[in-house]
Amino acid sequence: MLKLFQMLIISLSFFVSNVFAALELELTQGVDNAIPIVILPFAGQEIISANDNKITTIVGNDLKNSGRFRLVDVGSQQMDGANFEAWRARKVEAVVTGQIKSIGGEQYSVIFRLFDVYNKNKLFEKEYKIKAQQLRKFAHHVSDVIYQQLTGDRGIFSTKIAYVLVERRGRAVRYRLQIADSDGYNMHILLSSRFPLMSPAWSPDGKKIAYVSFEGHRAAIYIQDIATGQREVLTKFPGINGAPAWSPDGSKIALVLTQTGYPKIYILDLATKKMERLTSDWSLDTEPNWAPDGKSLIFTSDRGGSPQIYRVYVDNKKVERITFNGSYNARAAFTPNGNAIVMLHQAGDMFSIALEDLKSGRVSLLTHSGLNESPSIAPNGKMVVYGTNTNGRGMLAEVSADGRVKLLLPAGEGEVREPAWSPF
Template sequence: MNHSSNFLTTFNRLLGLLIAMCCLTPLFALAQFKVDVSGVGMTQVPITVATFKGEESAPQKTSAIVLADLERSGQFRSVLMSGLTMDELSRPDFQQFRQKSADALLTGSATRLADGRYEIRAKLWDVVAGQERGDYRETVAAADLRLSGHRLADWVYEKLTGDKGVFATRIAYITKTAGKYSLWIADSDGENAQSALTSSEPIISPAWSPKGNQLAYVSFESRKPVIYVHELATGKRRVMANFRGSNSAPAWAPDGRSLLATLSRDGGSQLYQIDVASGEAKRITQSPGIDTEPTYTPDGSAIYFVSDRGGSPQIYRTPAMGGPVERVTFGGSYNISPALSPDGRWLTYVSRVGGQFKVQVLNLSSGQANAITDTTADERPSFAPNSKLIVFATVLQGREALMTTTLDGKIKAKLSGQSGDIREPAWGPYR
């Protein structure tokens, strides 16, 4: 995607001409990612993750999954010890690890049981203090070993940082190949991707429900933009908004009882609140411009959205039931795709700066905004549920890709397709 096509993509999304966005650039189906971590963080915990005893015969290597997760978070730095295998019963030689400047050590085992399941055991050590930090134990089916590895990484992350990890969460994204559009659900590292929907018509704007059991999205299968709600466990779905004109940009309320959407049923493109149970729509905004890309604050009291009511796309805020509108972004003449951090402290969005599209992070307390990427065609940032990471779509070396980044932009992980491109990422909630 070049700068001009990126401009058309984002501008057409703002105008509600969503079909144009999907057709600008060909996408290719992709179920696996390769994660490359880059950057240097200010404060990282140096940790050694030993090869787990017995995992060489398991279908998934738990220690490798844990280490990749921790590195991608930006909070940890790997201290490698070549050929090191230790189970949870091993007593470490702490001086050996101190000489390598490791502060923490994770050891463990993967044992296949008679029924085919695996027992995962682990122990976390404080190398500096020379003492245990905790024990971990879980028994899972072989098919759930990757998820188990993510849960173990979450446990380590919380033990050492005090914050909840997000490795066992999921992301959604869109691909296109051979005229087919697919909605994918994958682990937070991009692995274990499964198709939730395939269509010959465009699918865009996936949005997770608060419980993570449903996705709202826009489909053009009726040759117009219609909002659907899709149950992930059963595959069942229903039409949520098929009013006259365009139905686009769904966003869930924190309680899951309603959706925000941009509808043009009464002329123009304005924000409406749609009751999930009844399907009834109530108008929220009244402006001569275009209001779109809404998102709730974590407590549901207010809405952030994009509008060109001032002449160019900017981000605004209004009470959830409608009322006075306050402009939020002032830097630059083109700011779109707002997403709020779950802790309510940060707003991320895409800003056009000198013809380049970059992810920005705005501190809502201080009003300070910073560009956190060195790429030039960024799209659709989405926060992890612990507010520590952002996933976004961009272009690297002429190819579309997903990346995650820390809020300061210092640690980035590229989730890039080996044979194609991906778009429209949305980070799901805790399971």
């Protein structure tokens, strides 16, 4: 129990900051069967963007950093996207082409095409009308289309990541809740405070974020509208108000309160404000996460003597233990299909990101070094973002759900923690 209590205190007080600036994703390990793809320069793209902000540059970085694609460089050679025989000779499997032209009124017409080289056909073609300030958003959309067309899985390039940042200026400390594109660009501050912030959690529709703030030196859970900035206090009871987690339908929030003296899992109905306690006895229960069907939650508890993952069913409050491998498992979250959980797992003196298959109980380590924390899984289930400590410095990193693709997201000054991946 003491160990879990210490873990709770650490999670409530460990804030580090980082200027997320423009994240540069570093591919440290990729897959063997990456799809070779050519992205030809879009004709006319220089009229809307600089070299480092071209549509083709953004799309190329997206695909490369997914680990699922290998960019083939054709240099300055001019080639037709539909010249399938020439591309096959270069062992290219897919080609992207496009063109951009101004249509007045600060608008641009963009035509984007995707060719399947081996099947000798055009997989996708569509014309879009965009403004210059929508370029990055559009480029991420193009990446999503390519990713889904060629892998069958939905892309996550248009999703967002929320995180907590701490800026230190001498003795002054400033906490910020920020949101950025999944590649680190288009960062904006949702909230800036001199009080600690933690545990950001997205609503299922991606329009709001729940989080914990210690304003007035007292923990409270807030909900904030991303578009308007309007926020409201959800709970502000004496003691712990922590770990908010939205239900899949967005009608309820699971949270941790100490109304009985021990941290317990509660469910709050957002419409009626009715509160229901899910867990009981003398254990310390924390970090709830909903199953995709909304019928149960997983949480961390020391009721078995060490921090482990348990499941509680909403209808009858029956509790069952999920993890048995290792003496420390925490911060678990369901994969989108509900077949597995991603969690923080102690392996020797390391805290690793791990995945457990719920049917077989098999645990796979996704990371094998460092001190890691706060895993958050992408909405397509293919990647996990987490906090990691490298040489005494907090950073964000990503790892694929099979552990084969690893990305390091270096930051600027300071450190970033508590990442939360948005829904689609």
